[in-house]
Amino acid sequence: MTTATPKTIETAGTAAPKHMRSAVPVQTRSDRFKSTVVSEFPDVTGREAVWKYTPVARLAELISGELDGAPYMFDATVASGVSTEWVGRDDARIGSAGTPEDRASANAWTAFQQALVISVTGDDDKEFTLTRSALGSGPRAAHTVVVAAPNSRATLILQNSGAAHLTENVEFVLGDGAHLTVVTVQEWDDDALHVATHFASIGKDALLKHVAVTLGGGVVRLNPSAHLAGERADAELYGAYFADAGQHLEQQVYVFHDAPATRSRVTYKGALQGVGARTVWIGDVLIGPKAVGTDTYEQNRNLVLTDGARADSVPNLEIETGDIVGAGHASATGRFDDEQLFYLQSRGITEDEARRLVVRGFLAEIVQQIGSPALQERLHAAIEAELESVVTVGS
Template sequence: MSAATQTAQHGLSEHSHGAGVPIQTRYERKRSTNVQDFPAISAREEQWRYLSADRLGGLDADTLSEFTGDLAITHSDGVTTAWVGEENPAFGGAGIPEERPSAAAWGSAKQAYLVTVPANQKSDVQIALSSDSAEPSALHLIIDAKPFAEATVILDHKGHAILGENVEIIVGDEAQLTVVSIQDWDDHSIHASTQMARLGRNSRLKHVVVSLGGKTVRVASSTEFTQPGGDTEMLGMYFADAGQYLENRLYVDHAVPNCKSRVTYKGALQGEKAHTVWVGDVLIRMAAEGTDTYELNRNLLLTDGARADSVPNLEIETGKIEGAGHASASGRFDDEQLFYLQARGITEIEARRLVVRGFLNEIIQQIDNEQIRERLTKSIEAELERSGS
């Protein structure tokens, strides 16, 4: 497979959070399909500050096996699927890797599974990925929503795997697309997923990430606006148990005028060494006048010994915008909420469960699939039962 490389300029951002160390300007990071263009993973790199290479289970190696698990798809009439190579125009149509595990998966998956959503109709797609292999493997998926399409695509990851995954999301002009990625692996799985979206004129993307199962799960999601009028809503929900590491990295690239983005991620943590990381990067370039953006992260720590890192980053290169802001907070139960519920005859344990349900339900309700909503709600109930909260 031929390699494509985009050489970076050099520079530091004018705005950074966490540890007081400036980060590299977001759009200047190297992008390449060749894993050799990326150095070994090191905590000196901002994107690997929290996650060491040993937790990746070999997904940073030069080569990986191709994914051999099951990939089952159900879809509406008119949706087409095919395995395609790099000669297909959709291959790389949403972007290329900008870190080592993503490049390793790109080079190791010789073909991509392309799901084409037809124009001018409403469609539903569900892709169930399951595995029972402990061998580090690679998978490449492409979702291509044609102009004026309206669709919901659900990616459902289950079983046991050590998986490096690239997901490309192409949203055509005037299309409306919802993509839901569920990580519900068993306790020993490792999953590194890079999900890149590119939006056309007046298009809308709702991207939802739900991470519940797995020893180490890292989802790096990005949205790039290519034409005016784009709108993205990036939502996420995660629940970490003892010893579990869940990381979400977001990037919104406002490169053109008059686009809107909203980012809302919520997480709950319980148990010793439960660890979550959320990093949200928003870039407003000089040409992106009229931008309207806001990002929010909230974490609820249910027990001692849990840790949540939350790092919002906002880079603004023009003052001619509608609005830009961010907020993050991590804390324990609101004593006033608990008192209010207990004063109405609800036990403390049930009051705590009601608070957690309400906290996470905001994200679950954004999924337009009743069966999936019920399943996720039951998963949260099971987590709470396990902890006795």
């Protein structure tokens, strides 16, 4: 069991103007500076703890540039108990789940003109898909708020494809007893840029299952955070990603246990191939002083398929109470298991096909968590297409 090393940032409170902030040590993950105003954040240099793995030069227009915050076109399926509406910045639901902790998130918050609110009601199981495929290549900001009413149940699929230079915030507010599955799929064009922060507030006896699948985009940085605010709140965060040459796929996950008897499971798996393929996973779990009886575990696994690819994996765990059920983390990055390859080849399977079978099975654990057969089948096919171009790792 470990604790995260305290870092130093500029802050004097969550609303302090830039000129009033001074360098003080951050004692815990929840103490990071927060603001919805981009000017409250210093310029990003790439040396900051939250940016040091990120190609900030490629994202400069999203971090600090002017953004188009107007509403955009989207397609949505029809599901009983699920509705969408555009609302003004003064809507009380905005900001219910979290506040930006980095400049790109704050830039999006400062720039959006209207927020898209998705409301979920009814205790029957339902599936709703929102598709964005025509955002264009201009720098854009967006804000989405998903409100799941108490005891409601739904699967929400956020499908992203096409061109995009997008920075956004997405909030999930789960009422007591709500069960919400969120599947976010990134299949952007090869030159797309996407920076997203997902905030979730989970009420008493509520369950959030968050599944992030990233297969496309030039630079994709997706940071999900879950605040287990109610007693017996439950969060399951899953991720699957496949990086090709020149792609940078990054996830910074944060789970905050802030109430008694809460539970969380974090499992992210990734595969990389090609020169310059890069993945980053940072997992922060904080068990607060009120979170007695916490049960948590996080893990990240990466398969490097070719030379020239790089995976960074950093799990962190902070515990502020001694009365817990269990807490742990694990991280592993490596090439194929030679014993698995030998076993498959000894049964007449070619080496290339054996490698594809291993990777397919490796990522299938995450895809199977989605619970939508049609989407699972399509994602399995997309992963298979990625595997067709796998180059064998040299011995």
